[in-house]
Amino acid sequence: MKKVIAAFGVLLLAMLVFFFVFALQQMPSQNNHSSASGRETEKEPQRNIYNINLEYDGLNHIKAEMDFTYVNNAGKSMSELYFHLYPNIFRDRNHLPFSRSDQTLVFPDGFSTGGIxxxxxxxxGSPVEWTTVNGDEILKLALKKPVEAGKSSKIHFKFSLTVPKANYRFGYRVFGKDRITLSLGNWYPLLVKYDNGKWSLDKHPAMGDPTYSDISDYTVSFTVPQDFTVAASGVMNKKTISHGxxxxxxxxxxxRDFAAAISNNYKTAEDFVDGIKIISYFHPEDRKGGFMALDVVKHALSIYNASFGKYPYPELRVAEANFYAGGMEFPTFIMMNTGRYRESNLSSTSFERSMAHEVAHQWWYCLVGNDxxxxxxxxxxxxxxxxxxxFEKRYRSAGKESYFTRYVNTNTNLIKQSKRKMQDPVKLFRDNREYFAIVYVKGALFYEELKNTIGEEKLLDFLRTYLNTYKYKNVSLNEFIDLLKQRNYDGVNQDFFKKWF
Ligand SMILES: [Zn+2]
Incomplete structure (x- = not known):
């Protein structure tokens, strides 16, 4: 009997070992991006992958290496690739896209150069030729081996950045004795969007936002002086400290993009909503604003989650940084200008409007992308x-009224007088005021009228359908209009479209 039990025990042990080894083989690898040495036949990745290692010197220089896996989803063989080199708008004064009045806001201490x-x-692994086009704002890579449709290729870049002393998405500011904040937006070679058989080679616009890109996977490693804190897109997987x-x-x-803010003057505060972790980074002297940021982001996430569909990422960071225009949306990361944190009465200020607006961009721009x-x-x-x-959901009619008083009533005349349509490209707008009045405020009024025409429930249902249809993709104006027309809502007829578009 003992022998039988022993034999059974051995068999059981063998089976356990077998299942353990089998389970190990089935487990997804921790980082399936670095499978260059692949044991089995390597599967082509689904989307582009950016792996960047950078080192920051503590003032305004960065050295970086980027491993980019290009996945050819264009449907044809590609023999060249294009990348945005946004930092080169700071090469010299002639490259600056901004108007003269904006230049004084971007450079309060005078012009400062920067670039990549x-x-x-x-x-x-083999060297390839590159040239720059469009005033050094675009890099053209002539591939040695064309990338066939559905295949991928690994591109490696070594680059250095000079960050200008500028109140901009890409800029740094020195304050106090030796305090620094560095805004790191639009900073690395970003693949140009290939669309309808052509590359979208637009230069950085003077107003508005520059990004038009594909959904990708990112890993970015920042080496910084020990006293600096990094707030960035994504989740922080690791923080280690050694040798200073x-x-x-x-x-x-x-x-679809990746940004960061780096400072030796950050405090943080955290909160949770619907299982999403929110982290606010702020200067200790702006503590009140830092907590206000957390409060607005929390309420906005909660309202938008319930109305549009849940924010799919585990974390969202918001950082006090430098950007003269106010807030700037990046995927899972919001940059907000220092000035906004210092508004005297924070509630119902442009700080709250900007913050709620940037949170909304996590759906409209980050999840559903566009040009x-x-x-x-x-x-x-x-x-x-x-x-x-x-504002309406959080503060009821008082919130809506306050929004109309501050943003609609003050822009009514400008909206009436302007010849611009809300769907016009950025370059046709005269200045930031006209751009804001037509694209933002009139844009919001379009949806307000749509809501009044079809009812709130149907509008939210339409927005959820819109999100589900174009999530992780890019949408065009025609596709948006087609989707709305397909729904055949009462009152959303030819006259309605003629009035608004
Ligand atoms: Zn916006």
Missing amino acids: DITQALQD KAIYVYSMENI QINEPWLDEGLAEFSTLYY
């Missing part, structure tokens, strides 16, 4: 309507 220098480009340096690793799948240069209304109009909706 590419020092190496490799394709699958801190290393932060952030990553996230399914986002922000040529069809900016698609994300801005809906983000602004979402802002109005936030």
Whole structure:
């Protein structure tokens, strides 16, 4: 009997070992992006992958290496690739896209140069030729081996950044004795969007936002002086400190851009809503604003989750940074200008409007993408309507009235007088005031009228359908109009479309 039990025991042990080994083989690898040495036949990735390692010197210089996996979803063989080099708008005064009046806001201490220098480009390990076009704002890579449709290729860039002393998405500010905040937006070579058989080679616009990109996966490792804190897109996977340096690793799948803010003067506060972690980064002297940011983001996420469909990422960060225009949306990350944190009475101020607006962009721009240069209304109009909706849901009729008093009534004349349509490209607008009145405020009024015509429930149902149809994709104005027409809502007829478009 003992022998039988022993034999049975051995068999059981063998089975356990077998199942353990089998289970190990089935487990997804921790990082399936770095499978270059792949044991089995390597599967082509679904989307582009950006892996960036950078080192920051503590003032305004960054050295970086980027491993980019290009996935050819264009449906044809590609023999060249294009990348945005946004930082080069700061090369010299002639490159600046801003109007003269904006230049004084961007450079309160006078003009400061910046830019990106590419020092190496490799394709699958071999050097490739590159040139810059469009006034150094676009990098053209002539591939040695064309990438066939459905296949991928690994591109490696070595580059350095000079960050200008500027109140901008890409800029730094020095304050106090030795305090620094660095805004790191639009900073790395971002693949140009290939659309309808052509590359969208638009330059950085003077107003509005520049990004038009595909959903990708990102991992970015920041090496910074030990006393600096990094707030970035994605989730922080790792923070280590050694030899006077801190290393932060952030990553996230399914986002269309990646930004950060770095400072030696950050405090943080955290909160949760609907299982999403919110982290606010602020200067200790602006503590009140830092907590206000947390409060607005929390309420906005809650309202938008319930109305549009749930924010799919585990975390959202908001950082006090430098950007003269106010707030700036990036995927899972919001940059907000220092000035906004210092408004005397924070509630019902432009701080709250900006914050609710940038949170709305997590849906409209981040999840549902669009060409922000040529069809900016698609994300801005809906983000602004979402802002109005936030005020209405949070503060009832008083909130809605206050929004109308501050933003609609003050722009009514300008909307009437302007010849611009809300769906016009950024470059046709005269200045920021006209752009805001037509694209944002009139854009919000379009949705307000749609809501009054079809009812709130149907509008939310339409927005959820819109989100589900174009989530992680890009939408065009025609696709938006087609989707709305297909719903055949009472009152949304030819006259309605003629009035608004
Ligand atoms: Zn916006």
